[in-house]
Amino acid sequence: MARYTGPKTKKARALGEAIYGADKSFERKKYPPGQHGNGRRRKQKSDYALQLMEKQKAKYTYGVLERQFRNLFERANSGSGVTGEELLRLLESRLDNTVFRLGLAPTRRAARQLVTHRHITVNGVITNIPSCSLRPGDTVAVRGKSQGMEVVRDAVAAKSDIRKFAWLEFNPDTMQGKFLEYPEREQIPEKINEQLIVELYSK
CATH class of the missing domain: 1.10.1050.10 (Ribosomal protein S4/S9, N-terminal domain)
Structure with a gap:
């Protein structure tokens, strides 16, 4: 790619x-x-x-x-x-960007790698296309067997208190987030x- x-x-x-x-x-x-x-x-x-x-x-x-x-x-x-x-x-609704915004990866490049290596699901389905466009209501989560990965846990722990975006919600316990709506310009x-x-x- x-x-x-x-x-x-x-x-x-x-x-x-x-x-x-x-x-x-x-x-x-x-x-x-x-x-x-x-x-x-x-x-x-x-x-x-x-x-x-x-x-x-x-x-x-x-x-x-x-x-x-x-x-x-x-x-x-x-x-x-x-x-x-x-x-x-x-651009913000891309899957790799959303994974980064949720705090599941430290950078967009790392988020892209998580997606292409099949560690991420969208609405319960494994998705390995970083450019996948999300719609309001879509759920993004770390695949069950991938939740124990050190790189994911470290990223979530590091960003849990400093990355808050109004158009996203995230549960660090289940490592699952939701794309609530398209962001306004002033929120980006x-x-x-x-x-x-x-x-x-x-x-």
Whole structure:
């Protein structure tokens, strides 16, 4: 399955955002990568460059490739809501992202691995497709025999008191959560300017 497997800190520095979570290396060097470091004189970015960077930031944050991202944008654009907000709602409703938000995995990359290795069920059915879109009322849980995995238990213990999202509910005792509704834009913590993405695809 194709996905980005390159250096995470370098990509975060290029996009100017710690898109893969807390990163000490990024905090030390909050400037774009390059052999001349922070002393290089950089030109002001064009509107197109800013729009492209915002799209790349969203793609790498959620672990989505170009074709998938374009398909999601077209789905969002065909809906009745605000296109940019609909796009983020569709990204948030992906199974791998929901597993991460519930605290079953420390990162989205780890959540994707849990799903592809058949440790996650949706409405009681084992699902190994990370891009699976959830609907309000869907139940996401750790497969019975996988609940004793150390990586899952550690993730749940670490996030039980710091990750609360209004559109999700989670029971750490049963390792089962529910996707209650599509989130509102102000509830999504990612620092993404979705309007720039809409402008990019509207050209």
